[in-house]
Amino acid sequence: MSKGKLGYFNPKKPMENRITDCGPQRYEQFLPPVIRKNYGKWVSHRILEPGLLMHVSETGDKVYTVRCGGARTMSVEHIREICDIADKHCGGYVRWTTRNNVEFITDSEEKAKALKKDLDARKFPAGSHKFPVGGTGFGITGIVHTQGWIHCHCPATDASGVVKSTADVLFEHFTDMKLPAKLRIALACCLNMCGAVHCSDIAILGYHRKPPIVDDKMIGGACEIPLVIAACPLYAIKPVTTPEGKKSVSVNYDKCMFCGNCYTMCAAMPLADSEGDCINILVGGKISNRITKPKFSKIVVAALPNNPPRWPEVTDTVKKIVDVYASDAKKYERIGDWAERIGWEKFFEKTGLPFTWHVIDDYRLAYDTLRTSTQFKFTEQAWAVSKTVGGI
Ligand code: HEM
Ligand code: SF4
Ligand code: SF4
16 A cells, blocks of 8 residues: 555544555455466365475366475564565465465476475574475474563463474474374463464463462552453452552452463453463364364373473473374374373373373363263373372
8 A cells, every 4th residue: 555545644634544444455366377277176186295285176287385384473574585485486476374384386396396495495594494394294383373472461481482492392293294193283371372272282381370469559540340350260359448448359369270361351460470480281182073073182281380492391291292192193193082092091101291180170060071980091190190189
């Protein structure tokens, strides 16, 4: 939208020349010619090698797509480099995937191979790949993630830092396709779960472990107290009047489980804490309906420390889960399918993760997650559950 056409913004008359409700641009105008021509006519596709897809149309046309990793948060300079690559190899066309990978589309295998070589050769001055090719088939593709300490006010961990550390450790699975099935990893820096942590094979989730501190002086002016009270899933907050006669709230610390919802509603109830804040690991979620229904991911590790800049405890745990799954699961089994087939007590035994009371559900509909059956396998972890709930 040129300044010439619309005129400069005039702060004295903000509604003058104002254009609104025009929506996104129509996607058709950005389709590469070969995609536009064969739209709705595709008959088959194949993964020729990691990062290289081929689609065949009923017209006989073929398109070759090269997929490469993106850090999601990127500079305009980096976007310009992507545009330069698209200009050089793809007639100026490029697209992003739902997991924030970048895809370049070409109409011949030779062009695709040349493009792949070009992408793989590009590196940042410090040595990281700018455009690592991969993310297809039965491997680990881009990690869907959130804002972290880069931009949000309620995180319990960082996003970009943990994702970079994890992706480095699992890099071989981005550029290869040797797992039993697709493995989706997602990260969210608080339990708002922006993104896909609740439905991913492995999820990394920021979590607080200390209750909010109520700022009695500010709260009356800064917050709608009924909203704060209604924000709490455990009814831990009630209205009080301070000795000075100010309206405030009190938090029942025995009920609070540190979700941070009250802080989302009310800036006078901060709860972030450098030692308290930690990372949960969840596993076994999926979105597709392939063979089994979609599943929620389930918590298996209650607290790993926030240990910037490389989060070694988190990356070790994620790698261990990936390695055990890779060697034990059957073809096409997602992590959740595998864990449910062998039984969660076997999942804990095989991965060596300690079973702690934190992972036993105690929220409202918790009953359905308990074992109402004598069917279980004898494992150290099964005894741990028994001891945890007061049995032998
Ligand atoms: C190796 C030998 C045996 C095997 C593998 C076996 C296996 C089974 C199985 C799989 C069931 C079904 C359980 C269920 O669906 O909950 C069952 C039920 C039953 N079996 Fe056997 N069985 C064996 C020997 C015997 C013998 C020798 C008897 C009796 C003399 C017997 C009597 C029963 C009875 C009465 C039931 C039904 C129990 C019920 O309805 O609750 N079984 N058996
Ligand atoms: S997950 Fe939470 S902390 Fe992270 S971006 Fe979303 S709201 Fe902010
Ligand atoms: S952190 Fe969550 S559980 Fe604790 S008081 Fe606030 S809303 Fe309630």
